[in-house]
Amino acid sequence: MTDLPARRLLLVHAHPDDESINNGATMARYAADGALVTLVTCTLGEEGEVIPPALAHLAADRDDSLGPWRQGELAAAMKELGVTDHRLLGGPGRFRDSGMMGVEQNHRPGAFWSADVDEAAGYLVEVIRSVRPQVLVTYDPDGGYGHPDHIQAHRVATRAAELAADPAYRAGSGAPHTIAKIYWNRVPRTVAEEAFAHLRATAPDTFPGIAAIGDVPGVANDTLITTEIDGTDYAEAKAAAMRAHATQIALTGPFFALSNDLGQPVLTTEYYELVSGVPGAAPGAREDDLFAGVTGADQ
Numbered sequence: 545m546t547d548l549p550a551r552r553l554l555l556v557h558a559h560p561d562d563e564s565i566n567n568g569a570t571m572a573r574y575a576a577d578g579a580l581v582t583l584v585t586c587t588l589g590e591e592g593e594v595i596p597p598a599l600a601h602l603a604a605d606r607d608d609s610l611g612p613w614r615q616g617e618l619a620a621a622m623k624e625l626g627v628t629d630h631r632l633l634g635g636p637g638r639f640r641d642s643g644m645m646g647v648e649q650n651h652r653p654g655a656f657w658s659a660d661v662d663e664a665a666g667y668l669v670e671v672i673r674s675v676r677p678q679v680l681v682t683y684d685p686d687g688g689y690g691h692p693d694h695i696q697a698h699r700v701a702t703r704a705a706e707l708a709a710d711p712a713y714r715a716g717s718g719a720p721h722t723i724a725k726i727y728w729n730r731v732p733r734t735v736a737e738e739a740f741a742h743l744r745a746t747a748p749d750t751f752p753g754i755a756a757i758g759d760v761p762g763v764a765n766d767t768l769i770t771t772e773i774d775g776t777d778y779a780e781a782k783a784a785a786m787r788a789h790a791t792q793i794a795l796t797g798p799f800f801a802l803s804n805d806l807g808q809p810v811l812t813t814e815y816y817e818l819v820s821g822v823p824g825a826a827p828g829a830r831e832d833d834l835f836a837g838v839t840g841a842d843q
């Protein structure tokens with residue numbers, strides 16, 4: 545374990561593209577700084593809608609070959625971010641995209657939403673005990689915006705963090721490991737409001753419509769935000785990673801749309817809420833580093 549980099553960051557996401565939208569600048573920044581950045585994606589996003597007409601045949605209701613395609617998009621995105629350690633929970637295709645809440649795909653065999661949380665968490669415990677991250681980033685309990693796979697990713701990540709630390713859990717398969725700090729992805733409400741105002745003022749006709757603030761995952765009152773990662777230097781890397789997810793994201797300047805054609809701002813400063821661990825900033829101040837205060841994580 546002595547050959548691991550001093551700082552190790554684990555991110556758990558539901559589908560390929562979530563990591564680039566939520567954390568692209570953070571991932572690029574820490575990878576460039578020499579930290580080990582590990583991404584675990586829980587499904588291949590097989591149920592996603594496809595934006596480019598020429599690729600519409602990949603969709604679940606036609607060829608049902610979107611999963612492997614998105615695996616390629618994810619690999620290309622990770623290249624843009626400089627992230628070399630990206631994994632699929634339980635291996636490719638172990639858990640399938642569950643579709644939006646309430647559709648029949650929620651309950652098809654293999655759907656991530658129907659998976660046993662402890663069983664799915666077991667795969668993540670293996671990763672945690674081998675990579676030994678000091679920092680875990682995932683979604684809030686609502687998955688940021690209520691998508692079943694995002695909610696399940698939160699549950700699995702949270703459970704895995706507990707189990708990985710428990711010496712009695714699968715004793716003998718990797719030394720127990722306690723993650724020092726756990727964060728949820730957030731967007732401060734005032735930042736979202738300003739960014740949407742900017743979009744309406746400067747590019748009102750770029751997209752067929754403009755998203756509502758409620759469509760942005762993780763929006764929360766500013767007082768909940770503990771941590772702000774300045775990704776200005778990595779804005780290009782984040783944009784390139786988002787462009788790599790071409791079946792899912794249409795990027796125009798500092799704005800993007802998903803398959804619903806509703807414009808949203810691309811945020812290059814990324815925000816977090818520390819929910820477990822000791823804050824590395826003075827009371828009332830925001831951290832500017834996910835590893836702030838972590839013993840042994842100095843550069």
Ligand SMILES: [Zn+2]
Pocket residue numbers: 558559562691694
């Ligand atoms: Zn997603």
